[in-house]
Amino acid sequence: MNISQENSGKLNAILNVKVEEVDYAERVEKVLKDYRKQAKVDGFRPGMVPMGIIKKMYHTPVLVDEVNKLVSESLFNYLQENKVNILGEPLPHKDDVQKFDFEKDTEFEFKFDLGLAPELNMEVSAKDKVPFYKIKVDKKQQGEHKESLLQRFGEFKAVDKAGNDELIKGSLVKVNKEGKEVENGIRVDNVSMSLEMMKDDDQRVLFSGAAGGDQVVFDVKKAFPNDTELASLLRIEKTEVAMLEGTFKCFIDEVNKFERAEPGQEFYDKVYGEGEVKTEEEFTKRVTEEIALNYERESEYRFMVDAREALIKKAKIDLPVEFLKRWMVETNEQITEEQVAEDLEKYEDDFRWQLIKEHLLKQQDIKVSEEEALEAAKAMVLNQYMQYGMSNVPEEYLENYAREMMAKPEESRKFYEQKGEEKLISYIKSIVKLDEKEVSSEKFRKLYEK
Known part of the structure; x- marks a missing residue:
């Protein structure tokens, strides 16, 4: 098999894959022999059907299937062995109309378009300035949170x-x-x-x-x-x-x-556990702590948004935009060319941030352990329970449910990525200069209106 790569523009390349009979003959023969063992044809005992009949019945579809598998495997191996970093996935060459006669041809040539990932050479430093918003807790939020609890436990x-x-x-x-x-x-x-x-x-x-x-x-x-x-x-x-x-x-x-419930010991015990809160002042203190904790999460999320924006701006990453537009449309039936055009800037920044994340995680040798990914899964499970007013969930329940999700490869990957991003954001926060700003919740909400 012969695979060659040629550049077709900045961050674009064409991969030529030439498949000869010697590359696939053994694979096709093996599949046909397996078919022969299982074939049931009138007039012949199982496993005794002449190979000529088997080939006449199955050779062409088996050839098509094995050639496609071989090309796919070879593409993956070539990119991995030659350390070709790409964005998206290889696409059939846009100007290459393939017309193969699998009943007569013995050699097949495929062309694929590649979108190449740019090389990054960036670091996070104390010179990078990122805003960090501290949200003030006021009496209005305290009153609203108290009323919410009184309604929930009514x-x-x-x-x-x-x-x-x-x-x-x-x-x-x-x-x-x-x-x-x-x-x-x-x-x-x-x-x-x-x-x-x-x-x-x-x-x-x-x-x-x-x-x-x-x-x-x-x-x-x-x-x-x-x-x-x-x-x-x-x-x-x-x-x-x-x-x-x-x-x-x-x-x-x-x-x-x-x-609605009325403030008092019975109510406090229902919400926080027996004897944990005994007075109106203690209730107000707990409410304030709960609001502050929620605001802290919101502040951290906003920092991630602003850090992402600052680093994307700093990195100035070029992308194979036309290839990516085509890749998004051709690989996702839910996305149209019009949608891609309308949200192109957002899509581009998503690709840029993914490149920055991968670069910094590797640069700083940030890794996620199985235990850390499991903790992320447990936190998500607990959050789901809390949405139904259940905060005191037994650890055993959380553990079992989280492990069930981690057993699914796609779900597991998400938790590893989530924890990896969390650790990366913590690293960024420890390095950059924080421009701390104390704001009201109303002013904080307006940040998302820009």
């Missing part, structure tokens, strides 16, 4: 009568226009129905003043016009909703109203 409590935002519990029964139960009609017990979620005011007002033991006839389709919601409420298939006439009777068992 609960429904029984009340005597319904108003307009209560939760009705009971049964729903299909009735006719006279309000009598329809024989073999829909009946749903143990229903929870929110008056606040009703879309029709006229239907909601029918429940006003209703209490446990009362019966209310209403049009369920007017109250809940969304087919998905209604199917869930009545426990029927969504396709059945269209044929449904909407008059139902609600047999009310109880009326509940949501009440």
Whole structure:
């Protein structure tokens, strides 16, 4: 096999791959022999079909498959052995229209376009200046965070009568226009129905003043016009909703109203654990610490954004732009030429940052251990639980769930890359000059409007 490379412009190259019969003959013969062992042809015992018949049946498709595999393997090996750093992946040469006759030809020549990665020669130094924003915690954020916790730990409590935002519990029964139960009609017990979620005011007002033991006839389709919601409420298939006439009777068992929690020891124990917080002052202190921790994460993320921008600007990296535009469109069905053109600057900077990351990680010999990647996975799992208000998750649960994700190669790679970037950003932060700025949360948010 003969592979040669020729430059076709700055950061562009063409790879010529010439395949001769000697390169693939043994591979094709081996596959055909395997086919012969398994072939079932009338008139012949298994494994005894003449090779001539096997070749007539399978030679061409096997040849196509093996030549393509050979070319792909050879491409990869050539790039690796010759240390050719590329962006994206090789693409069939744009001006090369391949017309092979695999039934007659014995030699095949392929051409591929390459987008070459530029060589970087940069370092991070104390001369590099990057802003670092410290977000102030004020009383407004404290109040909002407290209210959020009081709402999260609130609960429904029984009340005597319904108003307009209560939760009705009971049964729903299909009735006719006279309000009598329809024989073999829909009946749903143990229903929870929110008056606040009703879309029709006229239907909601029918429940006003209703209490446990009362019966209310209403049009369920007017109250809940969304087919998905209604199917869930009545426990029927969504396709059945269209044929449904909407008059139902609600047999009310109880009326509940949501009440936010009230500050006090019971509330503090629910949120932070028994005895961890005992006074309003301690509650305010914990809330402030939680907000500050969130703001610290936001500050660190913003530093990463600004450091990325500063280093991209410093590096002044050229790219094989036309090749990359073509590669993005041809390898991703979800991306169009118009989308690439519209977001080209963003795509270019993504490629530049990837090159900078790889360069600095190698330069500083920054590596990620299996344990560090696992910790990153556990942190993500814990964050998912916390979104549902579960912060005290047993370590064993986190460990098992994280290991399940790490067992998937694609997921595992993401955690290694994430941790690698975190360590790189920490290194950058330790070297550059930090331009520290204390700002309000409102001013900080406006940074993302630029």
